[in-house]
Amino acid sequence: MDTTQFNEIMPETDERVICIRVDKxxxxxGYKTQxxxxxxxxxxxxxxIRxxxxxxxxxxxExxxxxxxxxxxxxxxxHLKKLAIVNLPEKMVQYVGMRQAALKTDLRIFNTDQFQDALAWARI
Incomplete structure (x- = not known):
């Protein structure tokens, strides 16, 4: 399977927090296999899940x-306890709002340069 076509599970992922880079x-x-x-x-x-x-x-x-x-x-x-979103695209704002209402999770939006802050918050 060629995983280069899928979004990246980032190296910061550990047993407590999943980090995903969305650039594809x-x-x-990818959703079903990764x-x-x-x-x-x-x-x-x-x-x-954090x-x-x-x-x-x-x-x-797709x-x-x-x-x-x-x-x-x-x-x-x-299961989703915390969701940190870094650099939320404008066209995803409404979708995230609807999902957050359905999931009832602790959600926080971070700016582009706040990845480390988002990671630290998710780990707390």
């Missing part, structure tokens, strides 16, 4: 990824 379209295959297994393992191991999303470039979602994200709402609602 969000693909269905993202979901990672969050499922974190939830099983720790009972919660995540930092760093948007460098937002190029949209339909399959959007459907997988929607299907995972109940799972994430039970």
């Amino acid at each position: 379209p969000i693909s269905g295959e 993202f979901l297994p990672l969050v499922q393992k974190m939830a099983a191991d720790h009972g919660e 995540m930092v999303l760093l948007f460098e470039k937002f190029l949209g979602w 339909e399959e990824a959007a459907m997988a994200d929607l299907a995972s709402t109940l799972f994430l609602a039970r």
Whole structure:
């Protein structure tokens, strides 16, 4: 599998926080083969998920990824404790607001230069 087509699971990811760099379209295959297994393992191991999303470039979602994200709402609602978003794209603001209402998670938005702050907050 060529993972260069997927968004990066960043090296800052550890057993407590998942860090993802978004600079490619969000693909269905990447969502199902990389993202979901990672969050499922974190939830099983720790009972919660903490995540930092760093948007460098937002190029949209493949339909399959959007459907997988929607299907995972109940799972994430039970386990997502903290979500830090760095450099939230304007076209994602409304989507994030709707997801946050459904997930009822602790959400915080950070500016482009605040990745380290976002990571520190997610780890608390």
